[in-house]
Amino acid sequence: MTSVSAPSAAELCPDCGAPRGDLARFCEACRYDFTTGAGAGAVSASRSPSWTATVSVDHEYFAKVMARSEPEDQRLYFPTHSPDRHIPLTHVLITIGRRRSSGHTPFIDLGGASEDPGVSHEHAILIQQPDSTWSLMDKGSTNGTTVNGAEDPVVPYKPVPLTDGDLVHVGLWTTITIHRN
Known part of the structure; x- marks a missing residue:
């Protein structure tokens, strides 16, 4: 089981560079998962509309x-x-x-x-x-x-x-x- 550590005041999302919110698991800007390290950058935008x-x-x-x-x-x-x-x-x-x-x-x-x-x-x-x-x-x-x-x-x-x-x-x-x- 992976634990979530408290973010430092200057911690930035590694995918988009947005500041991490207090104890946030996901980046508010790009939905990067700080717990698993899964980024959103390579995910297809398959939802419609285009x-x-x-x-x-x-x-x-x-x-x-x-x-x-x-x-x-x-x-x-x-x-x-x-x-x-x-x-x-x-x-x-x-x-x-x-x-x-x-x-x-x-x-x-x-x-x-x-x-x-x-x-x-x-x-x-x-x-x-x-x-x-x-x-x-x-x-x-x-x-x-x-x-x-x-x-x-x-x-x-x-x-x-x-x-x-x-x-x-x-x-x-x-x-x-x-x-x-």
Whole structure:
């Protein structure tokens, strides 16, 4: 029989990085089981309905970011060609970020030809909830994450519920729209 030890004040979930609640067996963000060590990252999201994330470069969002940026950032440019990508959300935990040179690639990789330099390697995660809806959690990214054009970024490590059509803004120009199919 495995016993549950009391968590330390700074204990973080090894799957998503969220702080562990007092004596909590499961991570509140991703449902990691602290007792058995079973993570949610590889579990298929087989519950219906299905959802899709549409990743696009967003000129309007880029203009807002540049309007409040430092003068040295004014040399950054908006990508001239980057078609939308439609990514089925097929796992209960979807990582968002840029691939690392070590080979770690997030599920939604914002690197490549139109790499957004404002996106952290481990920027945020999408977490499927038991009712098949989704929540967003910023993983303490350098430039923050906003939802639906809000001025203030979401609080790191605090899940934010999403609904069909919500816009997740990361980096300098990336918008991820969450669609229920």
